[in-house]
Amino acid sequence: MKKEEEKKELKKESKGENHRILFEGYNQRLKDLDPELLTPEDEISLKEAFRHAKEVLGPEELISWFIGAAEPFYRSATWEVLLPIYEELLDSAKRELGPESPGTAAVLNGLGGIYRYMGKLEEALKLYLKALRIREKTLGQDRPETGDTLSELGILYNVMDRPEEALLYYNRALEIQEKFLSPENLGTVRTLNRMAFYYQGMEKPEKAEEHFIRALGLLEKLKEKEPENRKVLAYTAGTLNNLGVLLSEMGKLEEAEERYGQALKLQEKIYGNEHPQIAQTLTNLALLYFQTTRYEKAMILYTRSLEIMEKLGKTEHAGFATTLNNLAGVYVQKNRYEKALELYTRALEIRERILGPDNPEVAKTLNNLGELYRILGQHKKALPLYSRALKIYENTLGPTHPDVGTTLNNLAGLHESMGEYETAIDLYEKALDIIEKEYGPDHPYFKVTRNNLLGLYEKMERSWRE
Structure with a gap:
């Protein structure tokens, strides 16, 4: 009997x-996985590591390991992988550590983030509030986890369009996180970036x-202590890129160009010459060059961005389609219409495939294709593209959205080119009404549309005189 027990134990x-x-x-x-370069093999490794970790790690150690490995x-x-593991982990934490333990709170916090990204906002709110209550009770109100x-909670309330509560929680978070800032704990930097996006959305660019x-x-202070810390450098590059986008929107184009350049230099130091982050910054800088009519430079950067994404197998991606769409716009400016048509068509196919046929991003490319066909004088091809774009915008954004107004203006221009002046006048007037309500009579969009309408009236007067 004793030998049997020994055998079982062995x-x-x-x-x-x-x-x-x-x-x-x-x-x-x-170890050292890049979030933007994950493979199916990496997903299998995480699942298998978790399966075996359950057998060798204690409950608290298991939670701590998984949250780090899952980052x-x-x-x-990668929600389809994370969600079932987090749900299993939550059941285990409640059972083995208790429903009010710090470990359970950590899992609740992670699961809340997944639900937020999946659009299950009310469920996410319940999980975050429960995690906050447990953390304040067990760890204290002045802890980095809290x-x-x-x-x-700040970012969740922002997504839920509850700005006052979002700002309240952001400020509470900062008060705590600033005390624990280190290369390993960049919560303060993350919250400041989130607050900047918050103010950007509230149309307060100076605050952003x-x-x-x-x-x-x-x-910068952290870089002085650890100049080669990869995490600090990556956050610095990301923040520089975010600031570049904001400055570009504010019309501070020289400052934006400088920030993009700084971001690129850091990204190439961290990642080498080929990485999705580099491709994104190149796309942002290319857009700035396009806005300042430096079309050759824009073309070079857009092309390099596309080459990086293609080499990394990131072609079925919204960002890749956007870059195709933007590069097509450069070719239009250079009167290389066949190349533009090829790129717009490819962008449209990708956007329809990954976003669905009725997404506003699809409508953008439809609009661009319609405009290209109008330039080429192929009105019969342009008309259904504009009409479909208009329908998508009206159904997804509402009949008074500015993008509806812009599309009505484009459609009016097409009908004007076709000699259908009465239809064009009706569409211009509808566009003006929408654009004026959204932007006011001094906005460039309003002035362009008004000038289009006035130009049509003058054209009609001349034809009557003749």
């Missing part, structure tokens, strides 16, 4: 050792700029 130990070896092997494969997958929105949940610059100041 077998159990052997099995446990096998789990440990397999866990360590899969866990090694998860790249979290940042890449600050992290407050920041998550202030928060981006504040974040960069903190990152």
Whole structure:
């Protein structure tokens, strides 16, 4: 009997050792993963590592390990992999640690983020609030974990269009997170970036700029202590890129160009010459060159961005389609219409495939294709494209959205080119009404549309005189 028990014990130990070896092997494969370059093999490694980790790690150690290992997958929105594991982990934490434990709060916080990204906002709110209550009760109100949940609540309330509550939670988060700033804990920088996006959305660009610059100041202090810290450099590059976008929107194009250049230099230092982050910054800088009529430079950067994405296998991606669409616009400016047509068509196919046929981004490319066919004098091809774009915008954004007004203006121009003046007048007037309500009579869009209508009236007067 004793020998049987010993055999069972030895077998159990052997099995446990096998789990440990397999866990360590899969866990090694998860080291230093790039969120934007994850592969199906990486997803399998995470699942297998978790399966074996359950056999060799205690409940608190398991939660801590998984949250760290899952971060790249979290940042890449790999929800189909993370959601079932987080749900299993939550059941385990409640059972083994108790429903009010810090470990349970950590899982609730992670699961809340998944639900937020999936659009299940009310469910996310319940999880975050529960995590916050547990963390404040068990860890204290002045702990970095508490600050992290407050920041998550800030972004959730912002998404839920509850701006006052969002700002309240962001400020509460910052008060805590600033005390724990380090290369390992960049919660403060993340919250400052989120607040900058908040103010950007509230059309307070100066406040947004202030928060981006504040974040960069903190990152600069950390770089002085650890000049080669990869995480600090990556956050610095990301913040510089975000600031570049804002400055570009504010019309501060020289400053924006400088920030993009700084971001690119850092990104090439961190990632080498080929990475999705580099492709994104190149696209942003190319757009700035397009806006300042430096079409050759824009073409070079858009083309390089596309080459990077193609080499990395990122062609089925919204950002790739956007770059195709924008590069087509450059070719239009250079009167290379056949090349523009090829790129717009490819962008449209990708957007329809990954976003669905009725997405506003699809309508943008339809509008662009319609405009190109109008330039080429192929009115019969342009008309259904404009009409479909208009229908998508009306159904998804509402009949009074500015994009509806812009499309009505384009459609009016087409009918004017076709000699259908009465239809064109009706469409111009509808466009003017929408654009004036949204932007006011001094906005460039309003002035362009009004001038189009006045020009049509003058054209009709001349034809009557003749």
